Amino acid sequence: MNAKIAVAAVAVIAVIVVASFGFLYISTQNNVVTLNASVDEKWAQVEQELQRRYDLIPNIVSAARAYMTYEGSILENVTMLRSQWASAVQGGNLDAINSATSQLESGVSGMMVVFENYPDLQSSDVIQSLMITLEGTENRISTERMRYNEAVRDYNTAIAVFPANLWTAGWGYTAKPYFQAQVGSTEVPEVTF
Numbered sequence: 001m002n003a004k005i006a007v008a009a010v011a012v013i014a015v016i017v018v019a020s021f022g023f024l025y026i027s028t029q030n031n032v033v034t035l036n037a038s039v040d041e042k043w044a045q046v047e048q049e050l051q052r053r054y055d056l057i058p059n060i061v062s063a064a065r066a067y068m069t070y071e072g073s074i075l076e077n078v079t080m081l082r083s084q085w086a087s088a089v090q091g092g093n094l095d096a097i098n099s100a101t102s103q104l105e106s107g108v109s110g111m112m113v114v115f116e117n118y119p120d121l122q123s124s125d126v127i128q129s130l131m132i133t134l135e136g137t138e139n140r141i142s143t144e145r146m147r148y149n150e151a152v153r154d155y156n157t158a159i160a161v162f163p164a165n166l167w168t169a170g171w172g173y174t175a176k177p178y179f180q181a182q183v184g185s186t187e188v189p190e191v192t193f
Contacts, residue, residue: 028164032173035155039176042148046179047089049141050101056137057082057108060130081107094177108134145179152176 061079081104088100112134115127156175159168 024163025167028167029171032155032158032164032168032171035151035158036173039148039151039155042144042151045144046141046148049137049144050085050089050097053104053108053134053137053141054082054085056130056134060111060127060134078104078107078111094179098180105138108138149178152178 057078081100085097085100085104088096091097112131115131158164159173159175
């Protein structure tokens, strides 16, 4: 009788251990899937705001051309950088998108500095409205980048900590890259006349 009780106790303990590992395995998988989806969602928000800026730039350039006669090279540069950004987005490579975004931001910053030197341009209601919209868009981009990087941090942490790290590599999950500023993008562009 004691042998049957001992076997039953071992069987119950084994079932509990197997069930616990099964629960841990499934909950870890669900958590990683959720965090991965969150990273994708946050990246989509970054892309949405970048697209908003991309769509706004031609309006600013068109309005500015009416006022600026000899600063065309700056406007042409911003237009070219806008096209490069669109190509990078179509390619889907995060490093290329980061680089093109940084270059476009630098070009837009340079354009804004030039605008400050033209009082007539600054007083244009159309330009003012477009610049306010652009500044708001830049703030949104910054916010969405921060949210994306937070989601990447949470995801990367989840796949790297024990016990998830025992399974995540086998599931094909790898660390996601952070959205980083490119070298030189923190410097204010110099505009010469």
